[in-house]
Amino acid sequence: MQTAPKGLRLHIGLFGRRNAGKSSLLNALVRQQVSIVSEVAGTTTDPVEKPMELLPLGPVLFIDTAGIDDTGALGQQRVQKTRQVFDRTDLAIVVVDAGRWDDFEDGILRELDQRHIPVIVAFNKSDLGKPVQAVQEKLRGSKTPLVETVATEPGGAADLREALIQSAPEEFLRAPPLVADLVPPGEMAVLVVPIDTEAPKGRLIVPQVQAIRDLLDGDAFCLVVKERELRDALGRLTRPPALVVTDSQAFLKVAADTPPDVKMTSFSILFARQKGDLNQFVEGATAIDRLRPGDRDLIAESCAHHPIGDDIGRVKIPRWLRQYVGGELRIDTTQGHDFPADLGQYRLVVHCGACMWNRREMLTRLAHCRRAGVPICNYGLTIAYTLGIFERALAPFPDALETYHRMKRS
Ligand SMILES: Nc1nc2c(ncn2[C@@H]2O[C@H](COP(=O)(O)OP(=O)(O)OP(=O)(O)O)[C@@H](O)[C@H]2O)c(=O)[nH]1
Ligand SMILES: [Mg+2]
Known part of the structure; x- marks a missing residue:
């Protein structure tokens, strides 16, 4: 499962001030030292990505970011990189330092809300300070899940782990289909995979592998051929396939070699539907x-x-x-x-x-x-x-x- 394609993973971003304990929390969640931790503010500079299996959710991708209260020229670049992570975040953890809360935290929540990204607030370093009552009430009022954590203690992130599973967006549990809905169970799809100089050595690429897997999940079967062999392969079938899927680069040849009454599309179009x-x-x-x-x-x-x-x-x-x-x-x-x-x-x-x-x-x-x-x-x-x-x-x-x-x- 560690090799589940990145695009299928629930992307969980960690955001907050420098030194709030974002990297420590990531390490506590994955129970490994994946992100460098130190008492110096500004330790994390580029986003750090860690794929892992978070049961029962399945494959997730944690993204640790640089603190977004960062200042100075270099700091501004880091802030920009962190803001780019918003674009790919399915679920955000806002890490708050020992209950410290002001306009800065409100601002992050507002921005995430505008983007319709679900949020969990983690009051970290809760061994050092507690969030004030008013803030807790405000968050409860907006139904924002909040948990207290101590990233530096074993088990100190247990509540956060739980909240993550509760807050995972529904769409994640039911991703739109890639191809299986187009090929009924027991029917066949023919996949056309050119092996040219751009094809990686010794393997297929992600769209091809995912299509094969999706067809198997849907109890369909598939035949994988290069574009040169397509006509011959179709000729041997006793009934036409439900669908022919080709790499877009071979579109013209495949269109010519596929009988007009057989449906035909490309991997890229299947992904256009699933991803966008x-x-x-x-x-x-x-x-x-x-x-x-x-x-x-x-x-x-x-x-x-x-x-x-x-x-x-x-x-x-x-x-x-x-x-x-x-x-x-x-x-x-x-x-x-x-x-x-x-x-x-x-x-x-x-x-x-x-x-x-x-x-x-x-x-x-x-x-x-x-x-x-x-x-x-x-x-x-x-x-x-x-x-x-x-x-x-x-x-x-x-x-x-x-x-x-x-x-x-x-
Ligand atoms: N007491 C206490 N210290 C913590 C806790 N979590 C993190 N720390 C300490 O806080 C400091 C900063 O932790 P980091 O995980 O590097 O914080 P960060 O948010 O990733 O910081 P930047 O990458 O600089 O933005 C480190 O010295 C940690 O050991 C906690 O729950 N309690
Ligand atoms: Mg960090």
Whole structure:
């Protein structure tokens, strides 16, 4: 379970003043020394991530952060990094130092509340000081769970552990389906996995593995082939598969080799649905028609991998977009958790499937784009759109197809 994909883990962020005992609490929760602790304020500088199994919740990812009362030039950068962690937090622990509570703590709670992130307040160092009655009452009034902890004592975080399990968001216990709902039990999906120079040695990648697992969980079965063998493989089946799922890069060949009455889509589109909002991405795709030569676009990738050869985000998608638009486009790329604050300069954002992220971070980005009035699309959908097989790739998702037809009519 330690290797459950990061994107499926409940992300639990620890926030608070410097020296409040955030790192000590993390260590107490996981019963290991994962984060450095010291009496010096500002010990934690970059967010520290620790995956673990928190039964009965399942796989979680703890994120320890730098104190956000940090000051000075370097301090400001740390504060910024910590605030980025808000974007991917499913559940927040606000760590309070020996009952000390003022506008600063109120401010954090307000910000988390605005983002609809559930919060637990941990009054740490409760061996040294207790929270004042008024604060306790205020928190009870807003139904914010609060616990007292002594991070430095064995068992001093037991109540917090309990509260975490109680407060885990409902959506986490029932994540949206990846693919199993599209393939009835006993039916087959064919997965098309190109083995090219970008394929890692000796293994499959997360979206492929997760799709296989999801199909097995749904009592379906699957056949995994490279794009070259697809036609032959389909020919050998005594009945057509319920679905063909391909890596978006092989879309054209797979569309050509799959009979028109067999539903077909891509891994990236499956992830667009599970991690984000397929309808918003579909709306975004129709903005490709309005792109003009010279427009500025952003390609956003959640992983920070090293691009090799004909990289999908840097070479292939820009090429397909330019061909479609019939001229040059100014394309910026961004990787990882950085996302430009000023989205207004872009005519379109094209995002990867975000298979390594949790849903909240993707939803946060979708919300940013919506606020800025910038259309956002996804890799697989963009490729399908520019190659002229959009409706075909959306056929498994009647809702999204309806959104597309509505956009086209308007
Ligand atoms: N008495 C007491 N001391 C604690 C408790 N929790 C943490 N400490 C001490 O408080 C100091 C700061 O702890 P850290 O865990 O490094 O605090 P932090 O919030 O991670 O601090 P930064 O990373 O600097 O923001 C250390 O000296 C800890 O040993 C507690 O419950 N009681
Ligand atoms: Mg720390």
